[in-house]
Amino acid sequence: MNLLVLACALAFLSTSYLGCQGTDLSEDSRNKTCIAGEKQVLLDLKKILIDQDKWLESWVGDYCCSWQGIGCDKDGHVTELDVGDCSSKGDSIIPFLVRNLTFLTTLTLSQNNFQGLIPKSIGDLKSLVTLELSFNNLSGPLPESFCRLSKLEKLDVGDNQLSGTIPKCIGQLSTLKWLDLFQNSWEGVLSEQQLVNLTSLTFLSISSKSKLVYHVSSEWIPPFQLQGFTIENMRVGPEFPPWLLTQEELLLLKMSNSSLVGTIPADWFGNLLSHAVHVDLSYNDISMARPSFISAPNNLSTLRLSNNRLSDEFPAYICNFSSLTALLLSDNNFTGELPRCLGNLTQLEELDVMDNHLSGHVPDVFGSLERLSYLNFYNNSFEGKLPLSFQNLTQLLIFDVGNNNFRDALPTWTSQQIPYLTYIGLRANHFYGTIPIQLCNFSSIQIINLARNHITGNIPQCFNNLTAMTTNETGIRYYFGDTLVGGKVLIDDVKGYELKYTSTLDFFYSINLSDNNISGEIPEELMDLRNLLNLNLAGNNLVGKIPARIGKIEQLEFLDLSRNKLSGPIPQSLSELKFLVRLNLSFNDLSGRIPTGNQLQTLDNLSSIYAGNNQLCGRPILKLCSGDAKPHEGHDYEKDNSDNDSDSDEHVWFYAGIGPGLLVGFLGFCSSLHYMKSWRHSYFNFVEMVLDKIAVFIALSWKKFYK
């Protein structure tokens, strides 16, 4: 079932990869011409769509019923119109469509940047069964005329700017199965009034960026059986809503940031969630310690309880949730050791216990977690050696054990063992020894963070073997955002990142070896890492010159070589780094004239960059080089103390790939799935959907990696 995650993740991405698209519709439509007036409307529509992928090219000629995304009835009336992700030029479009395409049963206009109001006349499309308008920029209220659409089964207006109250009359739409009101600016009250007659509802998703008040009576017994329920950023608690217990078919439950307080009721996992596949109760005040479980949820794939107040020992009963693929428990207050029974979770792909108070040795039980790709132990108090079985994690992409008390030689894993490793975070532990040359063979690696350990020896001369960092080919790297649900990764401690990189690691490349005891020279080979954004070698014992080719690290934005014993001149090529925003060369033995020009002129704290190098001269430190004319003034910039460590504790969070947005995506019931092919035919059938997406996944992967 974990494929559902995958599926939805990909569906989420698919919108951006497949571009403008629609569905190839029924056979009956072939070789048929539609009503001339309706064809004209389609051609008008075509004009305002941006057809990057040439998908609308089929919209020519007479047989408009067989154009992609179009379906007709036997009289030639257009009944299905499905165009998604075409990014219209920001028009308000719906009025002219609804005036003229009155036979529509399916209208899908998701992700097209349509603006403005939803016209009242939408209520005239009496045959509509499916209406998907999500991911546009529609504003204003949801017109009450909707409620005249008595055949409507799917209403998806998620991710727009709609405002006002949720019309009570929605409650009349007894055929409605799918109601997605996610991420709009609703106001007023959400109560059982709006839901009372929705006897067919299976999926409900709602959240508001504005002040929508949840007010559902605790005695309410809903007339429906939901399979998916998503509510977010609304005050639902402190009580866990009792009406949910009447729902016996839930597959997806997301109640994130919903002010739930206290213990998860004992019967939740036993009954309510006994079929559940995805559960997200993150960002609440849940402190549940040990609920009594009648039985473990059999099919639970994702369990996200991050950002709560869970305390005491790591809950061993979770080891009984044998189908878990993602276990996300970061930002809680767990203490004690990780239990050995974790080794029972053989399906696990993501394990995140970051920011807890776990301690002790990590049990050596990871050999059985063959699928683990994301392991985040950051900021706990683990000690001792890394378990040997880590090297058996052949699917590992992201590995972060930073900010613990591990005391071990640097791991000598090979790329044969862990071929896809993309992120290795060992910072702030007690790792010792030299950097193993095996590290160089990890061709996918984008981020190496070994800062603040006790590493000795030289920087190996083989770093130019880190192919992901040297290649200028895009699209051949392993792209790891795809399947992650957790996906939070700590990256370095360099000021400035936080603002810049919030959504993806795709183009993030970094090496941080700072604050160790590394000696020797800066190897020339590092200069081949053209993709590096961050190179931090500060606080070591490096000697020799800064390589003259430093300007070849084209993408470099952050360079810190401070607090070493580097000597000789600062290479002029530094001025070729056109993206450089932060530079620190202070407290070395550099000499000669400071290079100038280009980006070097624009940096902040110009003087502190070069502080503590007594033999430097020229601008901006105002110490004359021999042969220079006198400057106008004579400040002494030397006393600048640039060596402030305050930056080093800044945590910069990255959201790998889709990150939290993914959860919004899939637990928002993949609100973006609207136009996956054949989706509409099976959108109440999860299993079919999953099977469907496997094929799509493969197609997408190819498209993405080898395009």
Ligand SMILES: *[C@@H]1O[C@H](CO)[C@@H](O)[C@H](O)[C@H]1NC(C)=O
């Ligand atoms: C109808 O379509 C089929 C194939 O889709 C084609 O072989 C045939 O020639 C078409 N007939 C007409 C009248 O265009």
Ligand SMILES: *[C@@H]1O[C@H](CO)[C@@H](O)[C@H](O)[C@H]1NC(C)=O
């Ligand atoms: C659309 O409908 C309006 C009024 O119903 C009509 O005036 C207009 O000509 C129609 N547009 C096309 C392209 O048929």
Ligand SMILES: *[C@@H]1O[C@H](CO)[C@@H](O)[C@H](O)[C@H]1NC(C)=O
């Ligand atoms: C969405 O619409 C608002 C006005 O309603 C506009 O200010 C904003 O720029 C639009 N956003 C996009 C992405 O077009």
Ligand SMILES: *[C@@H]1O[C@H](CO)[C@@H](O)[C@H](O)[C@H]1NC(C)=O
């Ligand atoms: C629900 O259905 C009942 C009976 O059909 C009707 O009287 C009532 O007005 C409906 N409520 C809403 C909110 O539509």
Ligand SMILES: *[C@@H]1O[C@H](CO)[C@@H](O)[C@H](O)[C@H]1NC(C)=O
């Ligand atoms: C939680 O929801 C509130 C509104 O109810 C919002 O202001 C806040 O930013 C949300 N917090 C998170 C972490 O999303």
Ligand SMILES: *[C@@H]1O[C@H](CO)[C@@H](O)[C@H](O)[C@H]1NC(C)=O
């Ligand atoms: C778990 O999933 C399988 C296959 O989808 C299904 O047959 C089974 O009934 C599910 N079990 C529960 C408890 O929902």
Ligand SMILES: *[C@@H]1O[C@H](CO)[C@@H](O)[C@H](O)[C@H]1NC(C)=O
């Ligand atoms: C796991 O489940 C079994 C029975 O299904 C139960 O006996 C055992 O106590 C459970 N383990 C934990 C740690 O809850």
Ligand SMILES: *[C@@H]1O[C@H](CO)[C@@H](O)[C@H](O)[C@H]1NC(C)=O
């Ligand atoms: C882990 O699996 C073993 C054997 O499969 C079983 O004996 C043990 O009870 C399981 N542990 C837990 C906590 O479920």
Ligand SMILES: *[C@@H]1O[C@H](CO)[C@@H](O)[C@H](O)[C@H]1NC(C)=O
């Ligand atoms: C975490 O647990 C410790 C002791 O177990 C307690 O002192 C502390 O207040 C807890 N912190 C939170 C945020 O609950």
Ligand SMILES: *[C@@H]1O[C@H](CO)[C@@H](O)[C@H](O)[C@H]1NC(C)=O
């Ligand atoms: C790692 O895997 C190998 C073979 O796949 C196995 O022999 C070995 O015991 C495993 N090591 C650990 C620590 O699980």
Ligand SMILES: *[C@@H]1O[C@H](CO)[C@@H](O)[C@H](O)[C@H]1NC(C)=O
């Ligand atoms: C670097 O890569 C080449 C070929 O890819 C390989 O032959 C060589 O052994 C690697 N060097 C190191 C030190 O890993």
Ligand SMILES: *[C@@H]1O[C@H](CO)[C@@H](O)[C@H](O)[C@H]1NC(C)=O
């Ligand atoms: C890099 O880009 C240049 C030109 O942009 C191209 O000639 C070269 O083949 C590319 N690939 C590599 C690996 O350098």
